[in-house]
Amino acid sequence: MSEVKNIKNESTGLSSLRKAWEVLFPYLLYYLAYSTVYIILAFVQEALLQSQGEEYRRLMTRQAATVAGVTGGLSMMLGVLPIIPMFKKELLWLSSMNSDDTKQGRGRLIKEILFTGILAFCSSLGLNVLLTLTGFADSSQTYREVADNQYGVAFAAGLFLYGLISPLAEEVVFRGVIFNRMRRFYGPVLAIVASGLFFGAFHGNIVQGVYGGCMGILMACLYEKNSRFVIPFFFHMVSNLAVYITAYVEPLQEVLFTVAGCVVLLVAAGCVWIVWKRDGE
Numbered sequence: 001m002s003e004v005k006n007i008k009n010e011s012t013g014l015s016s017l018r019k020a021w022e023v024l025f026p027y028l029l030y031y032l033a034y035s036t037v038y039i040i041l042a043f044v045q046e047a048l049l050q051s052q053g054e055e056y057r058r059l060m061t062r063q064a065a066t067v068a069g070v071t072g073g074l075s076m077m078l079g080v081l082p083i084i085p086m087f088k089k090e091l092l093w094l095s096s097m098n099s100d101d102t103k104q105g106r107g108r109l110i111k112e113i114l115f116t117g118i119l120a121f122c123s124s125l126g127l128n129v130l131l132t133l134t135g136f137a138d139s140s141q142t143y144r145e146v147a148d149n150q151y152g153v154a155f156a157a158g159l160f161l162y163g164l165i166s167p168l169a170e171e172v173v174f175r176g177v178i179f180n181r182m183r184r185f186y187g188p189v190l191a192i193v194a195s196g197l198f199f200g201a202f203h204g205n206i207v208q209g210v211y212g213g214c215m216g217i218l219m220a221c222l223y224e225k226n227s228r229f230v231i232p233f234f235f236h237m238v239s240n241l242a243v244y245i246t247a248y249v250e251p252l253q254e255v256l257f258t259v260a261g262c263v264v265l266l267v268a269a270g271c272v273w274i275v276w277k278r279d280g281e
Helices: 002-013 016-051 054-062 064-079 081-097 106-133 141-151 155-186 188-202 206-226 230-246 250-256 259-280
Strands: none
Touching (some): 016 054, 016 064, 016 081, 016 155, 064 081, 064 141, 064 155, 081 155, 106 206, 106 230, 106 259, 155 188, 155 230, 230 250
């Protein structure tokens, strides 16, 4: 209880500059930790390449995309560790402010997770198809390079990396800490919009910036409505897996990557959102 009181005092007694720093610091810390681990792992890989035989080097060359993906995943896992204490602190504050909302029955939680999964599937694929059909997805060379690297990862490794590691690490940082802090300092509306845009900018190119910004705002809305961290995490996981798996299933692409498919997906996402929102009122 005293820790919750201390958090409340911090929220009301900080200057504008300090609040901005409290929001930016977790991202900077995560980026620094992630980059440090990535550099160390890259150095180890290079040392192994120099010390091992030609057969090992050829194997690593053939699996370069998978190696890079696994390196990135390990860097995310280790890079997020310094953020965990902040994450726990924000969850403590959130639970104290929404004690009645979070005490939901198992049936209610299962229902909301089901809605979340459907919304994540429809909205992620719908927006992905829209960006592709309009040609926007081809407007960034950086995005094309990132996409080629992602889909160059071995399929099983990609499922684990993009379905678990990436959603968990990014949700801890962006929704678990940054969004919650912005909500305490600036209120829910600004927190939803700003944290979503910040999440989009984090991806480093215009295509993923637009996609990530839209998804980030939607995940923040869901988190604000539900107050359970599992909801944005599950949304992120399903979204990543839906887009990743669809890229490997050509018959599914032929159906979805059409104007009709795009309309159906986006309309379905809108309907699910309206039904869920009304259900919670």
